[in-house]
Structure formats: C-alpha cells, structure tokens
Amino acid sequence: MRYFIAVFLLILPVSVWSAIDTYEFKDDATRERFKQLTFELRCPKCQNQNLQDSNSPIASDLRNEVYKMLQEGNDDSEIVDFMVARYGEFVLYRPPVNKATYVLWYGPFGLVVIGIIVVLMVSKKRKRNTTTSEVSSESNDETHLSSDESERLKDLLDTGKNK
Amino acid sequence: MRRFILFVPLVIFVGIGVFLWKGLQLDPTELPSALLNKPLPAFQLSALSDPERQLTEADFKGEPALVNVWATWCPSCKQEHAQLNRIKAEGYKVIGINYKDDRQKADIWLKKYLNPYALNVFDNEGSLGLDLGVYGAPETYVIDAEGIIRYKHVGVVDEKVWGQLKGIIDQLKSGNKVLAQ
Incomplete structure (x- = not known):
C-alpha cells in the first residue's frame, strides 16, 4: 500500500504538468516574443486575464494561433493586428492612442x-x-497710535524738552 | 460666489455618482464586434449534414439572415433552441455554425430538438469561429443579403432579443441600410 502511494505521488506532479500546454520554439528570442505577446493580449472571454494566464478554451486557441503565427514568421504587429481584426481593441492590454x-x-x-x-x-x-x-491685528494693537494721538504725543514730548 | 463654492463637492459627487451608476448598468462581457459592417470572413468547410458538401461564405448570401454559432456542449444553446425554431416558423432564415462540436452529437441534437437551420456549417476546429471573433457560444449575427455583418448578439436569443434582431432584419429586407452602432 505504501508502495502504491509512493508511486502515485511520483506520478502526480507529472499529470499536473501535462495540463499546461507546451510549445517548442526554434530559439530563445521567439520564446521571449511568445511570452511577451501572450502577456499583452487579453483573453476575450475573461474580464481581466491575459492569454498567458487564462485556462479558458478560447485563450488556449488564441495561444495556439499566436504560436502558429510566430512559427510562420509573422512579426509582432501582424499578430496583434490579426487579433484586433477579430476581437477588437478589447484584446489589447496596452490600448492604442486614438x-x-x-x-x-x-x-x-x-x-x-x-x-x-x-x-x-x-x-x-x-x-x-x-x-x-x-x-x-496691527490696527487693533494698543500700541498703534492714530494721527491725533501721535500729534499729542509729539506736543507732550516737545513741551517736556522746552522745560 | 462663496456660497457657490460650497456646492462644488455636491456637484462633483453627483457627477461621479451618475457616471458610476451608468457603469453598473453596462455589461462588461459584451464586446463590440470588430467585424461590424464588414463582410463575412472567407471560409471553406463541410456541411454538418453532409461531410462531402463544401460550403463557403457565398452560401450565406441571398437574403438577410441570422447566423447562429452553437454547439451541443453549450447549455445556453439548448436554452435558445426553441426560440430559434419559432424564428424559423415565422419565416426567417437561420444559418447555423456548429462550433467545435462532434458531427454525430450535433445530428442527434437536431433530430431531437428539431432543426431551425437552413444550412449548417461544421466548424469543428473553430477556424471560422476564430475569424468571426467568436469567444463563447451562443453568438448570433445578423447579416444582410450581401453577407455583410450588421449586428452581433452574444448570449441567449430570447423573445426580447429576437424582437430587436427582427427589427434589424426587417429593416434590411425593406432595403434600408442600417448601420449598427
């Protein structure tokens, strides 16, 4: 029994891995472009997932399509235009300026x-x-003198001097 | 002037409120079709009933029609099937695109629930679906006599939706060129 469980546990990660589709690329640059494209294209069925992220059938179809077009040697803008022509600008996570x-x-x-x-x-x-x-506040200040007061003050000081 | 400034936050609040309230009424899953007012994409696929018979976009032309994308694996398609039968009974042309399906299962389905389709394209790989921008069955298009897509509805066609689609088809039939929004 323990043996069976051990074997089962060994198989488990393999079966989980097989649910993710695998693509073979001719070089690392193409792989990088595939990653970038599926990252920036939005899955039309899902509200906020990109093609890379989504498990929906339509996303997997579109991933295949991107892969196919990359293998055929299309450049990035051709692939993006292809998607926009079918699904509209909704699929662009980076919308064009218009x-x-x-x-x-x-x-x-x-x-x-x-x-x-x-x-x-x-x-x-x-x-x-x-x-x-x-x-x-200055005008309310008690030290501030009106013109009458300052004249009187001057008079008082002058008389004081004359004495 | 001072008084007026006191009302600015209220005005902003009402403005944002109306904007968000409208946003609540919108259905974010409904995408405008990129193919509106464009001709049907070119294709060559076999007929559902006869693997030998090849159909092309030319077979869709002739009169304004509904093009219904359906599959036996799609529960909402079953829901709208009775409505499609009624549409056929009213004398409107319905064309089917059997999307990513099994020929046998589809045949059984049409025998069991009746066949409202004037013709049915067997698109088991979803290539026509991809070119049409289908992202989930059921989807229903209105095309005019020249095969130009005039309207797209995503989701179940019920009595209410049919009323709307019928209006568009009738307008097309009477020769008015309607430009779908």
Whole structure:
C-alpha cells in the first residue's frame, strides 16, 4: 500500500504538468516574443486575464494561433493586428492612442494639472488671508497710535524738552 | 460666489455618482464586434449534414439572415433552441455554425430538438469561429443579403432579443441600410 502511494505521488506532479500546454520554439528570442505577446493580449472571454494566464478554451486557441503565427514568421504587429481584426481593441492590454482613448491616456495628467492649480489657488488664498489678518491685528494693537494721538504725543514730548 | 463654492463637492459627487451608476448598468462581457459592417470572413468547410458538401461564405448570401454559432456542449444553446425554431416558423432564415462540436452529437441534437437551420456549417476546429471573433457560444449575427455583418448578439436569443434582431432584419429586407452602432 505504501508502495502504491509512493508511486502515485511520483506520478502526480507529472499529470499536473501535462495540463499546461507546451510549445517548442526554434530559439530563445521567439520564446521571449511568445511570452511577451501572450502577456499583452487579453483573453476575450475573461474580464481581466491575459492569454498567458487564462485556462479558458478560447485563450488556449488564441495561444495556439499566436504560436502558429510566430512559427510562420509573422512579426509582432501582424499578430496583434490579426487579433484586433477579430476581437477588437478589447484584446489589447496596452490600448492604442486614438480619439476614444485620449481620456484614458491623458486624463491622469489632466487631473494632476487640475490638482496643482487647486493647490496653488488654496495656498495663495491662505497667504493673502494671513497677511490681511496681520494688518488687522496691527490696527487693533494698543500700541498703534492714530494721527491725533501721535500729534499729542509729539506736543507732550516737545513741551517736556522746552522745560 | 462663496456660497457657490460650497456646492462644488455636491456637484462633483453627483457627477461621479451618475457616471458610476451608468457603469453598473453596462455589461462588461459584451464586446463590440470588430467585424461590424464588414463582410463575412472567407471560409471553406463541410456541411454538418453532409461531410462531402463544401460550403463557403457565398452560401450565406441571398437574403438577410441570422447566423447562429452553437454547439451541443453549450447549455445556453439548448436554452435558445426553441426560440430559434419559432424564428424559423415565422419565416426567417437561420444559418447555423456548429462550433467545435462532434458531427454525430450535433445530428442527434437536431433530430431531437428539431432543426431551425437552413444550412449548417461544421466548424469543428473553430477556424471560422476564430475569424468571426467568436469567444463563447451562443453568438448570433445578423447579416444582410450581401453577407455583410450588421449586428452581433452574444448570449441567449430570447423573445426580447429576437424582437430587436427582427427589427434589424426587417429593416434590411425593406432595403434600408442600417448601420449598427
């Protein structure tokens, strides 16, 4: 019994491994391109998985298709165009810059600019508020003399000198 | 002016709220077809009923029709099958693409649940499906008489969906060129 369990455990990793499809590449560069392409192409059936990651039948079909096209010597942009022609721009994890995606690409910069403007406005306002409050506190200060008072003070000092 | 500024957060909140609320109503699994207003992809595949008979995209042309991608392994296809039979009974043409399926199983299925299809393409490798951008059966296309794809519906065709598709087909039949959104 123990022997059987041992054999079973030996087979287990092999059977798990066989569920992953294996591809033979002619060189490492092609393998790298395959990895990159399946990483950047999104599985049309799944909401947020790339071809590399997904176990759905359609993802495995598309992986095969990418592999086939690589073997046939197509370049990356041809493969991407092939997928977009069939499944639309949904399959691109890096969407192209066009009218529909301007907000996507440039929106964050716009928000940063708006943020900077708001911060500048708030800080400017605060600065102005503090200066006005300084002025007002000065005018309320008991040591501050009105023109009448300072004239009287001058008179008093002058009479004092003359004595 | 001061007063107005107090309402800015409320306005922003309402704006974001409306935006997100609309987002909740959208179905993210529904992709716009990349093939809208484009001709059917070229293919040559055998007919489901007869392995000897070769069908091409030319066989789809002639009158506006529904093109239904189905398979016996797909539970939703079974769900919509009765509706497809009713569509045929109403006098509309339905073309089937038997997608990644087994010829024998498909034959039995059509005998058991009746055959609404004017013709059926046997696409067991899914090559036509790939060219059409099929990502899950059932999918239903509306094509016009020249074989140009005018609409795509992903999912079950029920009474409500058929009402919509019928409107498009009727418009095509009356000669109006509708451009699907």
